Amino acid sequence: MPETCALLDSCGFFKKYRSSSDLACKGFIAKYCRGQQMSECKRKQYRQQHGAPPPDEMMPSGVTIKTD
Numbered sequence: 001m002p003e004t005c006a007l008l009d010s011c012g013f014f015k016k017y018r019s020s021s022d023l024a025c026k027g028f029i030a031k032y033c034r035g036q037q038m039s040e041c042k043r044k045q046y047r048q049q050h051g052a053p054p055p056d057e058m059m060p061s062g063v064t065i066k067t068d
């Protein structure tokens with residue numbers, strides 16, 4: 001299994017939150033984008049189902065957050 005998600009460079013969530021100091025975002029990136037739950041990412045599943053990426057604010061867990 002690769003060490004990082006193959007979609008990193010094209011993932012809106014990762015691009016938007018990669019430098020975030022928010023602990024939840026950091027946790028998601030560590031667990032999903034660079035971790036063992038990579039294959040369970042709901043953003044990935046969304047892409048497959050809809051043929052298009054989900055909103056950037058949708059977390060890998062499938063929850064959409066409000067950032068304002």
Ligand code: SF4
Nearest residue numbers: 005008011032033041
């Ligand atoms: S959020 Fe999901 S699709 Fe995006 S980089 Fe992380 S693991 Fe990959």
